[in-house]
Amino acid sequence: MFRLEPRASAPLLWQVATPVLAVLATMIVGGCLFAAMGFDPVAAIRTIFWDPLFGPTAAYSRPQLLVKAGPLILIASGLALGFRAGIWNIGAEGQYIIGAICGAAVALAAYPMDAFWIFPAMILAGAAGGWAWGMVPAVLRNWFGASEILVSLMLVYVAQRIAAWMAFGPMKNPEGFNFPGSRNLQQYEAASNPDLIANSGLHWGGVAAVLALAATWFVMSRHVLGFHIRTAGAAPRAARFAGVRPERLVALCLGVSGALAGLAGLFEVAGPAGQITESFGSGYGFTAIIVAFLGRLHPLGILLAGLLLALTYIGGELAQMMLNLPAATVQVFQGMLLFFLLGFDILTRYRIRRRA
Amino acid sequence: MMIDPLSVFILLLGAATPILFAALGELVVERAGVLNLGVEGMMITGALAGFAAAHASGSPALGFIAAAVAGAALSMTFAALTQFLLSNQVATGLALTLFGLGLTAMFGKPYEGMKAPAMMPGPLGLNWMIWLGIALVPVVWWFLSRTRPGLILRAVGENHDAAHGLGYPVRRVRILAIGFGGALAGMGGAYISIATVLQWTEGMTAGAGWIALAIVVFAQWNPWGVLAGAWLFGGVTVLQLRLQAAGVAVPVQLLSMAPYLATIIVLVLISARQKFGRSGGGAAPASLGRPFHALK
Numbered sequence: 001m002f003r004l005e006p007r008a009s010a011p012l013l014w015q016v017a018t019p020v021l022a023v024l025a026t027m028i029v030g031g032c033l034f035a036a037m038g039f040d041p042v043a044a045i046r047t048i049f050w051d052p053l054f055g056p057t058a059a060y061s062r063p064q065l066l067v068k069a070g071p072l073i074l075i076a077s078g079l080a081l082g083f084r085a086g087i088w089n090i091g092a093e094g095q096y097i098i099g100a101i102c103g104a105a106v107a108l109a110a111y112p113m114d115a116f117w118i119f120p121a122m123i124l125a126g127a128a129g130g131w132a133w134g135m136v137p138a139v140l141r142n143w144f145g146a147s148e149i150l151v152s153l154m155l156v157y158v159a160q161r162i163a164a165w166m167a168f169g170p171m172k173n174p175e176g177f178n179f180p181g182s183r184n185l186q187q188y189e190a191a192s193n194p195d196l197i198a199n200s201g202l203h204w205g206g207v208a209a210v211l212a213l214a215a216t217w218f219v220m221s222r223h224v225l226g227f228h229i230r231t232a233g234a235a236p237r238a239a240r241f242a243g244v245r246p247e248r249l250v251a252l253c254l255g256v257s258g259a260l261a262g263l264a265g266l267f268e269v270a271g272p273a274g275q276i277t278e279s280f281g282s283g284y285g286f287t288a289i290i291v292a293f294l295g296r297l298h299p300l301g302i303l304l305a306g307l308l309l310a311l312t313y314i315g316g317e318l319a320q321m322m323l324n325l326p327a328a329t330v331q332v333f334q335g336m337l338l339f340f341l342l343g344f345d346i347l348t349r350y351r352i353r354r355r356a
Numbered sequence: 357m358m359i360d361p362l363s364v365f366i367l368l369l370g371a372a373t374p375i376l377f378a379a380l381g382e383l384v385v386e387r388a389g390v391l392n393l394g395v396e397g398m399m400i401t402g403a404l405a406g407f408a409a410a411h412a413s414g415s416p417a418l419g420f421i422a423a424a425v426a427g428a429a430l431s432m433t434f435a436a437l438t439q440f441l442l443s444n445q446v447a448t449g450l451a452l453t454l455f456g457l458g459l460t461a462m463f464g465k466p467y468e469g470m471k472a473p474a475m476m477p478g479p480l481g482l483n484w485m486i487w488l489g490i491a492l493v494p495v496v497w498w499f500l501s502r503t504r505p506g507l508i509l510r511a512v513g514e515n516h517d518a519a520h521g522l523g524y525p526v527r528r529v530r531i532l533a534i535g536f537g538g539a540l541a542g543m544g545g546a547y548i549s550i551a552t553v554l555q556w557t558e559g560m561t562a563g564a565g566w567i568a569l570a571i572v573v574f575a576q577w578n579p580w581g582v583l584a585g586a587w588l589f590g591g592v593t594v595l596q597l598r599l600q601a602a603g604v605a606v607p608v609q610l611l612s613m614a615p616y617l618a619t620i621i622v623l624v625l626i627s628a629r630q631k632f633g634r635s636g637g638g639a640a641p642a643s644l645g646r647p648f649h650a651l652k
Contacts, residue, residue, distance in 0.1 A: 004649065088446055140624050140627075144627045144631060145630065146623045147573065147627070150566060151624075153566050154570070154620050157562070157563045157613070157616045158613050161613045162613075165607050168607070169607055286454060289450060289454075290451075326465060328465075328558075331454070331459075331462070332458040332459055334458065335451055335452075335454040335457075338454065339433065339451050342443035342447055342448050345441075
């Protein structure tokens with residue numbers, strides 16, 4: 001039989017290899033699942049992972065890659081800070097929705113004015129909204145010891161209902177023929193967030209995502225704060241002796257990840273989504289959790305993981321159109337991916353030895 | 357506006373049942389020292405499996421059995437990852453939830469719009485599942501506090517190294533607990549599709565699994581506390597629905613936040629009591645969420 005021997009440190013080889021192994025295993029098991037459902041597994045996997053980039057419709061789907069990857073990376077780079085420190089913000093979806101609502105509120109209040117400051121003000125409002133929504137679990141944990149996992153998650157459901165209320169009530173488009181949903185910001189130039197280069201899929205959200213990655217890379221590897229975060233996650237008691245104030249880390253990690261999720265929501269509502277609707281939240285906040293783990297909480301990894309999961313979104317849509325695969329296939333894939341990743345992770349943390 | 361207390365109480369019992377089942381199951385899991393955040397995923401899987409089986413067989417009872425099997429089966433994924441591959445329990449639980457939601461969205465499509473078979477009425481006009489849920493409370497309490505296996509389970513949850521040293525099979529105890537939790541979560545989910553909503557819709561558990569997790573904390577890991585918590589939330593849910601039906605001048609979307617906000621408030625109150633109260637140490641099992649790895 002085998003036995004497990006803890007490793008003193010995680011070797012780089014396995015740190016890089018396990019996400020790749022997890023993706024391969026997901027493809028194989030996913031292919032088996034498709035075969036069991038009566039689809040051609042090779043065609044399905046190719047449609048999801050290859051065709052969006054190099055297939056016949058790639059010209060249309062390639063820009064979509066950046067559209068989807070932007071918010072995922074932006075949110076995940078914030079979440080990774082907290083996950084490193086053992087602070088579990090799993091309510092990014094709610095912070096994303098509230099950021100979008102706050103940003104859209106600025107735009108709708110200014111409508112139809114045309115001024116240069118409207119879009120910057122929206123950005124501030126979006127970040128502030130997400131920050132505030134993320135600070136609720138931080139404050140409740142710091143003051144009362146309430147679990148940030150459960151509070152941040154509960155606030156997702158609250159945020160979803162606020163979005164529905166906004167779409168049917170205060171933000172309903174007065175010229176929208178009584179349909180629920182706000183004005184479309186794509187048609188309001190001062191507030192819209194179009195592609196910076198036409199048809200590239202790169203809007204301000206993509207730029208913000210790259211900036212966020214650079215900033216988190218700097219903080220984590222070059223700043224004492226990153227050291228504090230890593231110590232708090234690896235050895236909470238030792239961190240206390242080293243002068244780390246856990247309350248501050250909780251407020252910082254939840255606040256920053258909330259603000260970044262809020263920004264992602266703002267760029268989405270001003271750009272690709274265009275308006276606040278009942279179902280504005282599209283699950284980016286939850287998928288970003290997978291992105292953060294798949295990227296090993298490292299900025300470069302998050303970049304690659306964000307692009308890969310964006311690919312599964314687009315590939316999933318394509319497979320739905322071309323092969324009639326169920327729409328939820330992508331969700332199953334994403335869940336499986338996280339399972340495999342967590343499972344293979346044992347290779348980075350333990351050495352497998354044959355029992356003598 | 358009149359709200360008849362008795363009819364509210366009867367509705368409350370129904371609204372509390374899914375959460376009661378799921379929270380009782382999770383309580384046993386957590387008393388064994390394992391934090392499974394996948395309750396929502398197991399509930400939604402139970403909701404679909406139970407509905408599908410009940411619809412195909414025409415028997416709600418078979419539906420609940422299928423739901424228990426499906427919930428337990430899904431929980432074994434969590435057990436394998438956390439007990440054998442020593443993965444992080446928080447992340448694995450989240451993965452279970454995301455996977456369960458995806459899986460049911462994928463396989464649930466054909467069942468949308470179908471109707472569930474009628475539940476068999478039980479004593480006092482309440483169905484058998486409500487009674488079973490209430491009956492499980494003293495059973496779980498008795499098992500945990502008055503039986504030898506219950507004592508071993510608690511020992512494993514409080515200090516897995518000591519339990520291991522005494523020769524108790526930590527891993528096996530935990531796997532059994534996880535399976536029990538999965539079965540109960542599945543049945544709780546099936547109650548929503550078979551007995552409450554009477555049909556299958558995607559994502560229909562709507563956070564009930566997370567509320568169940570909060571109830572376990574609220575209950576301070578005590579089965580009777582779980583009953584009180586589940587009834588409290590059943591009450592909030594029913595009142596909120598009653599107010600909606602009565603046409604109160606508050607938007608429906610805001611009223612429907614009530615269960616989630618109540619969860620947060622209750623969680624804060626109980627955490628604060630524990631933090632500032634005189635009771636000293638918390639009631640949480642000491643090994644909760646910590647991976648166990650015997651070095652031999």
